[in-house]
Amino acid sequence: MACEICDDTGWKTIEVDGASRVARCDCMRESAAARLLAEARIPRRYQHCDLANYIAYNEKLTKALQHATRLAEGFPVVDRGLLLLGPPGVGKTHLAVAILRRVIATRGARGIFYDTRDLLRVIRSTYDPVNQTAEMDVLKPVMEADMFVLDDLGAEKTSEWVEETLNLIVNARYSAQRTTIFTSNYEERGDDITDPDSLLFRIGYRMRSRLHEMCELVDLDGADYRELPPNGGVDDLVTLWKLRSKASRKATLPSRATGQARAQIKERGGDGKADLKWSGGRAGSSS
Numbered sequence: 001m002a003c004e005i006c007d008d009t010g011w012k013t014i015e016v017d018g019a020s021r022v023a024r025c026d027c028m029r030e031s032a033a034a035r036l037l038a039e040a041r042i043p044r045r046y047q048h049c050d051l052a053n054y055i056a057y058n059e060k061l062t063k064a065l066q067h068a069t070r071l072a073e074g075f076p077v078v079d080r081g082l083l084l085l086g087p088p089g090v091g092k093t094h095l096a097v098a099i100l101r102r103v104i105a106t107r108g109a110r111g112i113f114y115d116t117r118d119l120l121r122v123i124r125s126t127y128d129p130v131n132q133t134a135e136m137d138v139l140k141p142v143m144e145a146d147m148f149v150l151d152d153l154g155a156e157k158t159s160e161w162v163e164e165t166l167n168l169i170v171n172a173r174y175s176a177q178r179t180t181i182f183t184s185n186y187e188e189r190g191d192d193i194t195d196p197d198s199l200l201f202r203i204g205y206r207m208r209s210r211l212h213e214m215c216e217l218v219d220l221d222g223a224d225y226r227e228l229p230p231n232g233g234v235d236d237l238v239t240l241w242k243l244r245s246k247a248s249r250k251a252t253l254p255s256r257a258t259g260q261a262r263a264q265i266k267e268r269g270g271d272g273k274a275d276l277k278w279s280g281g282r283a284g285s286s287s
């Protein structure tokens with residue numbers, strides 16, 4: 001069906017100060033945005049993610065939403081991206097995708113999304129001689145996108161090759177002042193690189209210091225939304241979040257106390273509201 005406004009010419013007539021001018025028809029802008037969105041590689045399960053449907057029920061989540069909104073609205077006139085940190089399921093990827101979708105739709109930005117392990121797998125696959133895709137065919141769009149989301153940073157333990165590859169991408173984006181959003185389940189815990197739960201342990205000094213230069217650090221805390229029952233609401237999220245904080249506090253106690261904490265959570269789960277799969281409260285131990 002032809003566009004009612006422009007009859008598929010892509011141009012429409014508008015009045016500016018009493019004079020007729022020609023401008024791009026909205027249908028063109030929409031189809032350009034749809035094409036950019038399709039090229040952004042956003043996984044199906046995150047395609048609904050928007051700033052408007054993000055539920056912020058505590059202070060950290062509210063702050064995170066503010067950071068995300070500021071970045072989406074300010075883009076491309078922003079000097080930093082975001083490093084979203086927090087335990088699995090608090091909505092880091094939701095926020096990152098929401099920003100990405102927003103700048104694609106409103107700014108016509110070229111955006112791209114990759115899960116870290118996925119990206120490394122795709123790059124490795126180009127080394128296979130039967131694969132016709134060259135390494136640069138994968139790297140170039142990632143380095144040159146106006147906005148890049150690298151999800152689940154630290155999921156793959158760093159090796160020399162992983163470090164080289166990620167640094168190459170991140171440094172290229174940093175030098176060109178392109179905006180990048182990272183998410184990670186690992187915590188920012190200072191300079192002790194031997195702590196296996198720290199982001200530093202997973203990504204190394206070089207990458208960590210680059211991230212600090214190019215991103216604003218945002219801590220998220222809350223429930224794992226994947227544990228929310230189908231008809232659950234904000235109240236359930238708050239309950240699950242409190243159980244989770246309690247579990248992570250108990251996790252630092254000796255094993256007998258931890259056993260009790262686990263039993264208590266099972267009990268709470270019995271009311272059908274909160275079936276909390278206890279992850280031991282360690283960041284990154286479940287995903």
Ligand SMILES: [Zn+2]
Pocket residue numbers: 003004005006007008009010011025026027028
């Ligand atoms: Zn049109």
